[in-house]
Amino acid sequence: MNIVWLDQPEARDRLLTGGKAAQLAQCAGSYRVPPGFVITITAHERWRAAGMEIESRLYEEIVAAYGELARRTGISAPVVAVRSSACAEDAQLASYAGQFQTILNVQGIEAVVAAMIDCWQAAHARSVQTYRTHHDPAASEGMALLVQQQVEADLSAIVFSADPVTGSRDEVVINAHAGPGEHLASGQVTPAAYRVRKADLTILAPQTAPTSEAGVTALRDTQITGLARLVCELEQTMGQPVDIECAYQADQLYLLQCRPITALVALPANEQKASNKLGATPSEGSSRDSEQFAITWDQAADAEATWMRGGEAVRPLQQSLSLRYYQGWARAFRQVKARGGLQARFVNGYEYRSWHFSPTESWADVEQAQQTVAQELPNWWAEEWLPEIQADLARWRAVDLAALPDDELAVHLHDLLNRQLRHWEIHAHMGSVPLGAVQRLVDWYFQRFPAAPESEAYQLVQGQRNVSIDANHNLWQLSNEVNFAVADALQSGAWSRLPAAFLHRFEAHVERFTAGLPEDRHRTAQMILHYAEHETPDPSAVMGQLAAEREDFTAAVRKQLAPDEQPLFEKLLSVALANNPLTEDHNLYLDQQSGAATRRVCNEFGRRLTACGSLERPQDVDFLYLHELIDWGFGLAEPLRPLVVERQARCREQQRWQAPLFLGKPPAPSTWVDRFSGPALPLAAAAGTLQGVGASAGVARGPARVVRTLDDALGLQAGEILVCPTTDPRWTPLFALAAALVTDQGGSLAHAAVVAREYRLPAVVGTHSATRQIRTGQRIEVDGLQGVVRWV
Numbered sequence: 001m002n003i004v005w006l007d008q009p010e011a012r013d014r015l016l017t018g019g020k021a022a023q024l025a026q027c028a029g030s031y032r033v034p035p036g037f038v039i040t041i042t043a044h045e046r047w048r049a050a051g052m053e054i055e056s057r058l059y060e061e062i063v064a065a066y067g068e069l070a071r072r073t074g075i076s077a078p079v080v081a082v083r084s085s086a087c088a089e090d091a092q093l094a095s096y097a098g099q100f101q102t103i104l105n106v107q108g109i110e111a112v113v114a115a116m117i118d119c120w121q122a123a124h125a126r127s128v129q130t131y132r133t134h135h136d137p138a139a140s141e142g143m144a145l146l147v148q149q150q151v152e153a154d155l156s157a158i159v160f161s162a163d164p165v166t167g168s169r170d171e172v173v174i175n176a177h178a179g180p181g182e183h184l185a186s187g188q189v190t191p192a193a194y195r196v197r198k199a200d201l202t203i204l205a206p207q208t209a210p211t212s213e214a215g216v217t218a219l220r221d222t223q224i225t226g227l228a229r230l231v232c233e234l235e236q237t238m239g240q241p242v243d244i245e246c247a248y249q250a251d252q253l254y255l256l257q258c259r260p261i262t263a264l265v266a267l268p269a270n271e272q273k274a275s276n277k278l279g280a281t282p283s284e285g286s287s288r289d290s291e292q293f294a295i296t297w298d299q300a301a302d303a304e305a306t307w308m309r310g311g312e313a314v315r316p317l318q319q320s321l322s323l324r325y326y327q328g329w330a331r332a333f334r335q336v337k338a339r340g341g342l343q344a345r346f347v348n349g350y351e352y353r354s355w356h357f358s359p360t361e362s363w364a365d366v367e368q369a370q371q372t373v374a375q376e377l378p379n380w381w382a383e384e385w386l387p388e389i390q391a392d393l394a395r396w397r398a399v400d401l402a403a404l405p406d407d408e409l410a411v412h413l414h415d416l417l418n419r420q421l422r423h424w425e426i427h428a429h430m431g432s433v434p435l436g437a438v439q440r441l442v443d444w445y446f447q448r449f450p451a452a453p454e455s456e457a458y459q460l461v462q463g464q465r466n467v468s469i470d471a472n473h474n475l476w477q478l479s480n481e482v483n484f485a486v487a488d489a490l491q492s493g494a495w496s497r498l499p500a501a502f503l504h505r506f507e508a509h510v511e512r513f514t515a516g517l518p519e520d521r522h523r524t525a526q527m528i529l530h531y532a533e534h535e536t537p538d539p540s541a542v543m544g545q546l547a548a549e550r551e552d553f554t555a556a557v558r559k560q561l562a563p564d565e566q567p568l569f570e571k572l573l574s575v576a577l578a579n580n581p582l583t584e585d586h587n588l589y590l591d592q593q594s595g596a597a598t599r600r601v602c603n604e605f606g607r608r609l610t611a612c613g614s615l616e617r618p619q620d621v622d623f624l625y626l627h628e629l630i631d632w633g634f635g636l637a638e639p640l641r642p643l644v645v646e647r648q649a650r651c652r653e654q655q656r657w658q659a660p661l662f663l664g665k666p667p668a669p670s671t672w673v674d675r676f677s678g679p680a681l682p683l684a685a686a687a688g689t690l691q692g693v694g695a696s697a698g699v700a701r702g703p704a705r706v707v708r709t710l711d712d713a714l715g716l717q718a719g720e721i722l723v724c725p726t727t728d729p730r731w732t733p734l735f736a737l738a739a740a741l742v743t744d745q746g747g748s749l750a751h752a753a754v755v756a757r758e759y760r761l762p763a764v765v766g767t768h769s770a771t772r773q774i775r776t777g778q779r780i781e782v783d784g785l786q787g788v789v790r791w792v
Contacts, residue, residue, distance in 0.1 A: 002043040002058050003065045006036050006148070014792060016040050018085030018144035023259060027234070031255045035072045036148025037065045038085065039116060044143045047120060059113065066109050069149065078149050079107045082115040084123065085144040087792065100143070104150060104182070116145055151254050153247035155219060156181035158191075161198075161231045162241035162261055169241060171204065172196040172228040176219045181247055181256065192219060196228035226253060234258055243687045259687045293347055293660055302343075305354045307663040308680060311725060311745060312708070313349035313654055316647060317602060320626040322351060324417060328424025332432070336369040349651060350659040371575075374437040377429060378578045381586070385426050389589050392419060396597040397516070401604040409608075410633025413601045417626070423594045430586035434579035435676050435749050441576040442675065442749075444569070448561075453785050454748050455697045458757055459553040461576055463546030466584040468732045468755065471513035472539040475524070475733055478505060479531035487532065490525040513588065514730070515596035519711070526714045527733040534718045536736045546758060583754060587729050605629045614640045623647040661768070678747035678766025685788075690767045690774075692742070694787035695753030698762035700740035701792055706776045721780055723770050727752040735759040740782035742770045742789055756784075764789050 004011045011017050011025035017038045027033055043058055070076055084100035101122040103115040123143045157176040162169045175191035195204040203224055219227075227246060230253070234242050245257035297303040314322070326342040333339060338358065345352045396416060404412060438461060445457035481502055482490070489497040498506060506524070514520035530536070554573070561569055606621030609632070615621065621629070623644045632640065667680045678693055685691035705720040707713040710730055716722055722738040724731075726745040732755050735741070739762075743752045746765040756763035762784035764770075770789065774780060781792045 001040055002046070002061050004038045004040055005065075006033060006038065006146075011038055015087065015142075016042065016144070017146075018087055018142070019792065020083060020085040020257075021144055021146045022085075024146070024257060027255055027258045030237075031230075031234075032253060033255050034149040034151055035069060036080070036146060037069065039145040039147065041087070041142035041144045044120060044145075052121070054113065054117070062113060062116070063109050065147070066112055069147070073149055077108050079105055080112065080147050081150045082106050082112065082119060083146045083148070084119055085146045086123065087142045106150075112147060116147075119143070119145055151247045151249050151256070153180050153249055154178070155223070155248040157219065157227055157246045157248075158243060159227045159231045159246065160241070160243045160261065161235040163195075170198055172198060172231055174219070174224060174227055181245060194219065194224050196224060198228070198232060201225045201228050223248065223253075230255070261687050293657075293663070295345075295347055295663065297664075302354075302664065304665050305356075306665045306667050307345060307352035307354045308667070309659055309661050310344075310351035310353055313651070313659070314346075314351055315349070315622040315651065316625045317622045319346050319351065321598065324421065325424045325427075327421055328426070328428040331421070331425040332428035335429075336366055336373060338366050345663070347663065348654045348657060348659065352663050354664070370433065370436055371440075373429065374433050374575050374579060377433050378582065381430065381582055385430075386589065389423060389426065389594065392423070393589070393593050393597065401601060406608065406633045407635070409601070409604060410630045413598075413605075413626070413633070414630055416597060416601060420594060420598065423590055427586065427590045430582060430590065434582045434586075437579040438576045438583075439675050439749060441572040444572055445557075448565070453697065454694050454787070455757060455785065458748070458754075459550060460557070460573060461550070461580045462757055463543050463548070463550045464577065464581050465540075465543060466581040467513070467588050468584045468729045469539050469543055469758070471509070471729075472733050472736065474505075474509050474513065475527050475531055476536060476538050476540075478502070478509065479528050479536065482528060482532040487529060490529055493522060493525070495521070515592040515599075517596050517599060523710065523714065523730070530714075530716075530737055531733070534737060539736065542760075543758065583749075584729055584751070587751070591728060592730065602629065605633070609640065615644060616641065620644050620648070623651070675747040675749040678745060678750065679768075682768040683766075683787075688790055690742075690764075690770055690789040692764040692767035692770070692787045692789065693747050693753070694783070694785050695746075695748045695750075695765045696741075696756035696761055696763035697785040698740070698760065699781065699783050699785075700762045701779065701781045702739040704742075704774050704776055704778050704780050706771055706774055708771060721782055723774050725771055726750070727755070735761050740784070741765075742767060742774070742780075742782055744768055744770055
């Protein structure tokens with residue numbers, strides 16, 4: 001099919017007509033959309049197959065379509081706009097910006113054909129090919145063209161059914177200009193701005209409106225309310241906030257574009273209450289939600305601090321464990337001539353954290369101390385800390401928890417928690433110093449090469465072996481031995497039916513590379529089956545290729561440096577290379593295995609509490625605090641079951657609320673992005689997109705798989721795009737299956753970003769809301785260089 005009219009159902013197929021035309025076609029049957037037709041992606045493919053020559057059949061169909069447009073408009077030679085409508089672009093050309101052409105004021109069939117050729121040739125220009133090759137050679141090159149009667153606009157407007165700045169859904173926002181819409185969309189003019197209350201279409205706070213050369217104010221009141229009414233109707237039709245582009249010609253309103261707003265960014269300081277009761281904005285929850293997060297402060301200094309939300313809501317047991325984890329930071333700070341630490345406050349199950357960090361003497365002393373630690377830390381880890389941690393883990397595993405009396409189980413938990421303070425102190429060093437070493441190298445690189453994309457500098461440290469790569473290599477080896485019998489045993493969890501040699505290596509993997517909890521066997525089995533089914537390549541071989549590329553890239557960087565630049569570069573590089581693998585290694589032993597030691601003890605408490613009737617199920621132990629477990633072990637006979645039931649009900653209610661991103665003082669505006677934690681606030685995004693941090697270059701398209709837990713993620717299929725809150729080393733085997741990765745949290749030095757680059761996996765991190773805005777099965781595009789996610 002070479003030609004499709006906008007009012008035909010086929011025009012809504014994005015794969016046939018491209019994004020821009022497909023979106024507009026959804027509105028063509030119900031609203032005044034200028035008539036037009038689409039020269040389809042099929043026609044473009046045939047044009048390319050014919051050596052970029054127009055076949056006679058296509059030419060004849062375009063002649064017939066232009067003739068039909070003349071009949072529909074009543075104009076013998078209508079003036080049209082010829083616009084690109086590609087699969088690989090969003091509605092506002094946020095990607096491929098400036099690459100594709102739009103040609104206006106086209107009149108006559110020969111001019112239409114010439115414009116078509118110009119647009120298609122521009123889509124294959126060197127600049128576009130370079131961009132596409134850098135992202136993903138497999139990206140679609142399909143390009144449809146929208147040929148539409150051009151509206152000679154007296155007035156143009158872009159209208160939002162929700163405030164794109166504050167996220168408020170109570171008002172319509174209108175930007176208007178007396179003249180062509182191209183000037184308005186491109187930012188060449190300062191528009192008139194209007195706000196309209198949705199409830200009664202009242203125009204709010206009139207603003208001074210620019211005028212045309214003829215001195216005509218951009219919009220009359222009747223036009224303002226008419227636009228507001230239109231955008232509200234379209235919002236109801238589409239079931240979500242939208243933005244539209246419109247034009248008035250001879251007092252007739254034409255709809256030129258309609259897009260869903262999928263990212264409402266909102267955190268204005270002037271909406272923050274003077275009493276610092278909440279940090280929510282209209283886009284983040286209802287007024288009822290805001291009331292639930294209205295809090296008071298014991299100290300005035302706390303109200304003036306910024307308390308950032310940590311992520312998903314956590315249950316009481318995890319809350320009390322987190323506070324002990326933070327004590328490690330306080331100890332670590334003191335070793336680098338600083339004082340302070342992390343403070344936490346739990347509100348409705350959500351954890352809010354505030355950093356209190358100041359130098360003992362000066363920031364220069366702190367920086368020097370951190371650099372000194374970075375030089376020594378790899379040796380400390382290998383020779384002192386890791387053996388110390390492994391000895392603790394072996395001692396804890398040797399304890400027969402089921403054989404301990406209740407009071408001794410409580411003593412064991414108490415002693416374990418105290419010993420873990422040392423683990424969390426080491427963790428604070430391991431979680432910050434290696435990242436700091438890499439970040440200093442990356443910061444230097446961006447200062448030296450300011451035009452480089454975010455992910456480029458990390459080629460200097462890619463391809464290094466670490467415990468996650470070793471684990472994945474081991475999974476790959478096991479997957480090569482899977483046959484029907486082994487697959488059936490792994491799938492059913494019948495471990496005794498596994499061949500003895502395979503079972504031995506399987507058990508060794510679980511003990512060496514996982515937390516060692518009961519569920520880790522099942523997870524490992526599923527990973528092996530996934531690797532076997534999809535013939536995943538050997539991760540070690542991929543690392544070898546990346547290491548070779550690292551050496552080539554490093555050599556190329558050296559050639560560009562002046563002699564006086566080289567010593568600093570070599571010093572930063574050597575320290576970063578020594579520290580970088582430790583970002584993965586420490587996580588296994590501390591976050592997973594040390595954390596699992598506590599989990600096993602708590603599980604034993606859950607089993608006992610269930611056996612005596614204090615809990616309904618062992619997993620309900622998550623709704624108790626640590627001190628309650630210890631007190632029960634020491635003989636406290638207060639009833640726990642009613643307490644758990646009440647907390648469970650409260651938790652279910654809280655899950656329906658939208659927690660604000662921060663409490664207390666709003667985060668200070670900053671152009672600097674924390675390369676580990678990522679942006680503190682959502683980044684501004686074009687309509688129809690999510691904006692995050694471009695963590696691993698490349699462009700990928702596919703169906704989304706939205707998950708919140710690792711167990712949910714085990715359902716990931718090859719070619720799907722993994723969308724999740726965050727990742728840790730347990731998720732690493734899934735990177736070999738996914739087509740791309742999108743996370744709510746993290747920056748370009750977070751686990752998700754680091755491992756995605758090792759797998760050449762396009763990744764966007766730190767979006768804040770991907771798991772809420774994207775649905776499983778939706779087709780999305782991930783641009784890992786630009787940090788953009790768009791619906792396709």
